[in-house]
Amino acid sequence: MITYVLKRLGQSAFVVLLTVSTVFVLIRMAPGDPATALAGPNATAADLAKIRTQLGLDGSILSQYLTFLERLFTGDLGTSYSFRAPAFDVVIDRLPYTITLALAAVALTAVIALPLGIWMSRRADTGREMGANIVTIAAQSMPEFWSGIMLLTVFSVLLPVLPSSGFTTWPGLVLPATTIALLQVALISRLVRREMVSNLTSPYLTVARAHGIPERRLVWGYALTNSAIPVLTALGTRFAAMLNGVVVVEVVFNWPGVGSLVVRALETRDYPLIQATVLVTAALAILVQLLIDLMYPLLDPRIRLGKATAR
Amino acid sequence: MAVGSLAGCASPTGGPPPGSVTLGLNRSLVSLDNKLNQFDAAVTVQRAVRQGLTRIGADLTPVPVLADRFELTAPTQWTVRLREGIRYSDGSPVRIKDVSTALTMYRQVSGSYIAGFFPEWPTVVPVDERTFTLETKRPLPVLDYLMANILLTPASANVPEELQSGVGSGPYVVTASNRGTGEYTLRRNNNYWGRPARVKQVQVRFVPEESNRVVGLRSGEIDIIDTITPDSADQLSGQPDVAFERVRGTRINQLFYNFRKPDGHPLSKASVRQALSLAVNGKRLADEVLAGSAQPAVGPVAQTLNGAVPCGTYHYDPRRAKQMLEAEGIADGDLRLTLIWETGEFAGDTSVMEAVVQMLGDIGVRVRLRQFEPGGNISEWRQGRAGDWDILGNGYASPVGAALPILQGMYGGTPERERTRDTYQGYINREVLTLLDRAYAEVDAERRQKTTARIQQVVWDSWPSMWAFVPNSVLAYRTRVADVSLEATNSYQLARIGLEA
Numbered sequence: 125m126i127t128y129v130l131k132r133l134g135q136s137a138f139v140v141l142l143t144v145s146t147v148f149v150l151i152r153m154a155p156g157d158p159a160t161a162l163a164g165p166n167a168t169a170a171d172l173a174k175i176r177t178q179l180g181l182d183g184s185i186l187s188q189y190l191t192f193l194e195r196l197f198t199g200d201l202g203t204s205y206s207f208r209a210p211a212f213d214v215v216i217d218r219l220p221y222t223i224t225l226a227l228a229a230v231a232l233t234a235v236i237a238l239p240l241g242i243w244m245s246r247r248a249d250t251g252r253e254m255g256a257n258i259v260t261i262a263a264q265s266m267p268e269f270w271s272g273i274m275l276l277t278v279f280s281v282l283l284p285v286l287p288s289s290g291f292t293t294w295p296g297l298v299l300p301a302t303t304i305a306l307l308q309v310a311l312i313s314r315l316v317r318r319e320m321v322s323n324l325t326s327p328y329l330t331v332a333r334a335h336g337i338p339e340r341r342l343v344w345g346y347a348l349t350n351s352a353i354p355v356l357t358a359l360g361t362r363f364a365a366m367l368n369g370v371v372v373v374e375v376v377f378n379w380p381g382v383g384s385l386v387v388r389a390l391e392t393r394d395y396p397l398i399q400a401t402v403l404v405t406a407a408l409a410i411l412v413q414l415l416i417d418l419m420y421p422l423l424d425p426r427i428r429l430g431k432a433t434a435r
Numbered sequence: 436m437a438v439g440s441l442a443g444c445a446s447p448t449g450g451p452p453p454g455s456v457t458l459g460l461n462r463s464l465v466s467l468d469n470k471l472n473q474f475d476a477a478v479t480v481q482r483a484v485r486q487g488l489t490r491i492g493a494d495l496t497p498v499p500v501l502a503d504r505f506e507l508t509a510p511t512q513w514t515v516r517l518r519e520g521i522r523y524s525d526g527s528p529v530r531i532k533d534v535s536t537a538l539t540m541y542r543q544v545s546g547s548y549i550a551g552f553f554p555e556w557p558t559v560v561p562v563d564e565r566t567f568t569l570e571t572k573r574p575l576p577v578l579d580y581l582m583a584n585i586l587l588t589p590a591s592a593n594v595p596e597e598l599q600s601g602v603g604s605g606p607y608v609v610t611a612s613n614r615g616t617g618e619y620t621l622r623r624n625n626n627y628w629g630r631p632a633r634v635k636q637v638q639v640r641f642v643p644e645e646s647n648r649v650v651g652l653r654s655g656e657i658d659i660i661d662t663i664t665p666d667s668a669d670q671l672s673g674q675p676d677v678a679f680e681r682v683r684g685t686r687i688n689q690l691f692y693n694f695r696k697p698d699g700h701p702l703s704k705a706s707v708r709q710a711l712s713l714a715v716n717g718k719r720l721a722d723e724v725l726a727g728s729a730q731p732a733v734g735p736v737a738q739t740l741n742g743a744v745p746c747g748t749y750h751y752d753p754r755r756a757k758q759m760l761e762a763e764g765i766a767d768g769d770l771r772l773t774l775i776w777e778t779g780e781f782a783g784d785t786s787v788m789e790a791v792v793q794m795l796g797d798i799g800v801r802v803r804l805r806q807f808e809p810g811g812n813i814s815e816w817r818q819g820r821a822g823d824w825d826i827l828g829n830g831y832a833s834p835v836g837a838a839l840p841i842l843q844g845m846y847g848g849t850p851e852r853e854r855t856r857d858t859y860q861g862y863i864n865r866e867v868l869t870l871l872d873r874a875y876a877e878v879d880a881e882r883r884q885k886t887t888a889r890i891q892q893v894v895w896d897s898w899p900s901m902w903a904f905v906p907n908s909v910l911a912y913r914t915r916v917a918d919v920s921l922e923a924t925n926s927y928q929l930a931r932i933g934l935e936a
Contacts, residue, residue, distance in 0.1 A: 144613035155821075160814040163471070169855035207614050208466075208599060217615035276650060284654040289647045290616075290640060378647045388463075388643075391809050426563075 129414070130332045135397065136410040140403060147320035147402045148192060151395055152185050158393040162205050180201035183396075192399070202396030206388070211400035215382065217249075219404065221291055222381035226366035228297050230359055238355075240317020242343065248321050257314075271374040272303040289378035300377040304370055308362055315358055319351035333370065352423045360416035364409035443715040450655045455636040456497055456916055456932065459648040463617035463641040465837035466597035467609065469586060475733065478834070479661075480639055483621060483632075483929035485586035488515060488534065489579055493922045495685070495741050495836035497579040501529055501587060501604060504566075505579050510878045513557070513569040513578050521628045522609040527589060531567045536590035543595035549584045550828035552840045554875060559752060574876050576883055580741075580837045594868035606632040606930035617641025621929075632930035633918075650910055652677060659912040659919060664782035665726035671911050673890035680910040680921035683730070685737045685833040688781045689903040690715075690774070690791065690826050695819050695861035701770055706899035711772075714798045715791060715902045716751040724786045725904070732903035734843065739905070740925045742838035744888040746895035748792055749902055757798045765800030775805045776828030778812045781906060791902075802826075818856035826901055827860060839874055839887050846883045846894050847871050866893050 159175040176182045180191060195202065204211040219325040240256065261272075279299060280288035287296040323329060324347050332342055367382070374383035382401055389397040420427045451457040464477055467484050482490065489505055492498035501504055504516035516859075518658075521529045541549050542556050557569035557578060569578060593602045599614065606629065609623040619639040623632045640657065642648045651657035651665045653674055663671075671677050692708055701707040717731040733745040760770070774791065776784055785806065792802045805824070807813035815821035833841045846867050848858025870890045877883040908925035917933045 156811040157812055157815065160812070161809075168857040170857075208597065209614060214615050215495055217613065235639075273646075273732040280654045281650055287656055288654050290618075368823075373526065375644060376647075377643050378644060380618075384643075385615070405866075 132414050132417070136407070136414065139410060140406045143406045144196075144399055144403045145189070148189055148395075148399060149185065151390075151393070151398055152188070156393045158205050158395060161392045161394075178420075196403075201400040204389075204397040204400075205394045206392045206397070207394075208288055211394075211396035212404070214397060215385070215400045215404045218380060218382050218385045221379060221407075222367060222370070222374075222383065223293075224297065225304070225370065225379060225381060226298055226363055228301035229308065229366060229370075230363045232305040233308040233312055233362075234359060236305065237312035238316055239388070241313040241355075242320055242348065243349075244313065244317040245320030245324060246343070250318070253317075260310040260313055263306045266306065266392065268303055268307060268370075268372045269376055272299070272304050272373055275299050275303055276376070291380060296377075300373050300379050302369075303373050303376070304366070312355065312358060316351060316355055319354055320347050323347035323350045349423065353420060356419065356423065357416060360412055364412040367412065368405045368406045440880070442519075451638060451658060453637070454634070454934065455638060456634050456658045456934065457638040457640060457656065458619070459640050459642040459644065459651050459660045461643060461648065461660075461662055463614075463643075464619060464639060465603075466599050467603070467619075468588075468598035469584065470541055470549070470595075470597050478924060478926040479929055480619070480621070481586065482605060482635075482926070483607040483637070484605045484607050484609060485584050485588060487585050487587065488517075489583045491580065491583045491834070491836035491922075491924050493920070495739060497583055497836070505582070507576065507578075507773055507878065508568070510574045511571045513575075514562075515567055515569060517565045518628070519565065521604055522626060523589060523602045523604050524624045524626055525602045526626055527602075529587060529604055530590070531559060531561045531565075532586045532590045533593070534567065536593045537585050537587050540593045540595045541585055543850070544597075549581075551844050552581055552584070552835055554843060574878055576875065576878060576880070577835070577837050577839055581840065582834045583836070584834060594674075604628065606630075607637060610796050632932070633933040634929075635718075637929060652913065655913060657913075658916050659910065661908075661910040662925065663909050664913055665728040665909075666782075668728070668909050668911065669726070676914045677911055678914050680912070680919055680927075682908050682923050683737075683739050684906050684908040684923075684925060685739050685836070685923050685924075686830055686902055687732055687735075687737050687833070687898075687905055688729070688828075689726075689732075690901040691829050691860050691899060691903075692901065693819075693823075693825050693827065693860055694858075694863070694899070697784045701765055704763060705896075705898050706759055707763055708766070708901070710756045710763070710798075711800065712749060712898060712901050713752045713756035713759070714794050714800070715749065716794055717749040717902050717904070718751065720790055720902070721786055721904055724790050725783050725906070728782065728909070729904040729906040732905055733859075733904075734891050735836045735846065735899065736891065737833060737905045740833055740838040740841060741836060742884055742887045744891055746892050753794075753798050757771065760798065760800075768801065770799075771801045771803065772825040773803045773805055773823065774826040774828065775807065775813065775816055775824045777807045777809060777811070779809060780828050781830050788828060817860065819861075820856070836924065838891065839871075839883075842867075842887070842890050842894065843871055843875075846890070862899060864893065864897060 158179060159172045162172055163175055166433065169235050180188060201212045204214050207214045244253050244256050249355060276288050276299060279286040287293060290296060329342055332346060371383035372386060374381045375387065382405060386401050389401060463478060467481050469481055485501045488500060488502040489497040490500050501521055502515050503516055505516040506514055508514040517529060523529065554575065555571055557571050560568045560570055562568060587600055587604065588598060591814040606624050606627045608624045609619055610622045611620040621637040623635050644649060645664060645667055648660040649658060649670055652660050653815065662775055692702055696702045720888055721729050721731050731749050733748055734743055736743050738745065774788055776788060788804050794802060795802050812821050816824055817827060831845060845859045846862055846864060848863045849868060850863060852858050853861060867890055870886055870893065874883050874890060877886060909919060910921045912919050915935050917935050919926050919927055919932050
């Protein structure tokens with residue numbers, strides 16, 4: 125187990141480095157100049173040259189990259205051009221907001237999607253299931269910016285009961301989390317339904333049913349447990365993706381998370397901030413995936429990490 | 436953890452806590468200093484915390500703030516006296532050294548926003564504990580305007596970069612800030628030397644999307660939003676508890692020609708520039724595309740500025756435009772132009788550009804639009820380093836309140852500055868330079884104004900812009916807030932606003 129974790133951590137470090145390196149090169153190849161974005165509108169060419177020197181942008185990409193690597197290994201991700209503060213600290217300041225939003229959205233998704241998926245599986249191919257399917261497909265088809273604006277119009281403007289933007293009070297979490305959950309519920313409930321139907325019609329459950337095991341236990345004890353791995357994987361993957369910033373939702377609700385931060389960093393060509401965001405969120409996403417992998421043996425004792433699964 | 440420190444005083448629906456006002460800014464404040472940038476809404480907040488010797492008042496003339504005397508005592512000398520008993524929020528006195536240090540820091544900062552307006556930096560010469568002179572080599576008759584942009588900080592805490600924290604002498608102090616989210620909490624400065632602020636607490640929130648600011652205002656989460664577009668004003672008009680403040684602005688938005696064209700290029704001829712201008716129906720653009728939120732310019736700077744004079748009007752006469760082009764040997768389809776601008780340069784920018792394409796198309800001139808996103812490389816294009824262009828959609832802010840420094844900033848380009856592409860789109864006019872020199876050297880206000888008026892006419896007659904307009908500044912606020920008095924600089928005095936009982 126420990127060997128497996130260490131091996132995965134080693135692989136993860138390599139993946140993070142590769143990701144950050146790719147981003148490092150790509151943002152420097154993109155049009156735009158941090159010095160121009162940073163300098164005032166009256167900056168002269170000499171001012172811009174001075175700023176580029178101060179920011180260490182006057183050398184080749186290779187020399188900038190080597191400097192970046194050297195600093196990276198000492199834990200220094202540079203200073204954000206626009207915030208004039210360590211880029212790592214700026215990202216860490218925003219991260220709790222994104223984690224809170226992602227956790228709330230995933231929790232809301234799980235609370236709604238699991239019972240809904242089970243309910244749909246128990247009524248597979250009936251009119252009621254078809255109705256539920258239509259609703260979930262409709263929810264899945266709605267772009268987040270649209271559903272967000274609709275929720276905002278109803279609950280913040282027409283019935284001003286929830287905050288429309290920012291995160292100054294806990295109720296401020298409701299609308300953005302619901303917006304994300306709307307899409308996720310549709311995806312996860314259909315996944316749960318598919319897995320449950322597959323398990324409920326499998327031979328082992330037919331045998332169990334023949335042995336007189338109560339239906340309730342078959343559903344909640346057997347079928348759901350065996351459906352847990354793909355569902356957990358899907359939820360975990362989505363949570364990890366949300367850690368990279370739920371850009372659209374964060375912009376619609378002015379959520380002060382990593383997504384809106386990265387938009388701003390890109391607009392101002394804030395290279396250290398972009399790199400720090402990518403590094404932190406990529407590392408977190410990989411860590412979440414690792415944690416999910418570590419949970420597999422708990423859900424299915426046949427799985428032994430780092431070894432081929434027994435057939 | 437940041438989330439753990441949620442503003443506990445906000446109401447459950449996110450509205451301002453009792454006795455507090457919430458401002459929704461379209462740009463993150465980032466700092467409470469204006470060394471590098473000075474967007475309009477920030478002026479309101481920055482000056483509530485830090486102050487200058489003067490400020491640009493409602494009539495766009497300098498009003499004394501930390502100085503109680505600021506007068507021209509010799510052609511190259513201004514005598515200034517600090518107000519008695521003025522102190523920073525930490526109780527320390529405002530000293531002459533703070534003025535000299537501030538001037539040094541504003542001069543030294545790379546990309547200084549203010550530097551472009553100062554033809555030369557004055558030297559501070561102390562006379563007594565409160566009095567000093569500002570000495571220049573050449574007369575600088577608008578120094579009282581320019582000094583309004585130099586905000587004072589204790590000398591020991593000032594550095595040649597934007598100040599993120601620290602104390603000021605203003606009616607408010609910053610008690611909490613989060614640069615990451617752009618949220619600041621200001622509390623009344625109980626040690627303030629002047630009339631205390633009426634509102635005890637001000638929350639400053641960064642809400643970049645205009646639609647969010649509008650929704651926030653409608654729902655009561657935000658009390659004041661500024662710099663709103665005509666569309667947003669339409670959405671808010673008729674809403675209960677929402678009121679507007681509208682003033683004529685000082686900013687001028689232009690469709691400015693590229694003056695770096697070689698001799699022989701059609702745009703190097705004033706007659707061609709004039710012809711293209713005749714093809715633009717400015718009235719329709721102002722009334723319909725910009726929904727009446729702007730006035731076509733009648734001079735090279737906004738008429739609200741002190742010293743601005745009307746020089747002419749933009750006429751719409753496509754037939755004459757075509758005749759003038761033909762007289763220059765330019766037939767239908769011969770002239771192809773590239774119009775560049777950055778998204779958000781002004782409200783309704785894309786619609787204006789698309790309408791201009793149509794209007795120029797009507798006289799046989801084809802226009803290609805090239806739109807840049809913020810943070811892109813439009814600056815390199817403007818300087819002609821990344822590609823060629825013909826017309827630039829651009830806005831020029833005029834925070835100093837007077838026409839002369841703005842004319843100097845825009846039209847005072849010299850061949851030396853052009854070597855580093857530091858002129859305004861390549862505009863160099865020897866007659867204008869001579870007149871600017873004369874105006875700056877003139878101590879007599881009447882004679883200086885005469886020269887300033889002449890500069891504007893010379894610039895106007897050179898057809899620098901295909902079309903230009905001055906947008907109104909519009910601010911919307913909840914009626915629970917009283918005495919919001921928007922000034923032409925698109926800012927207001929935070930200490931003056933109050934809350935309805």
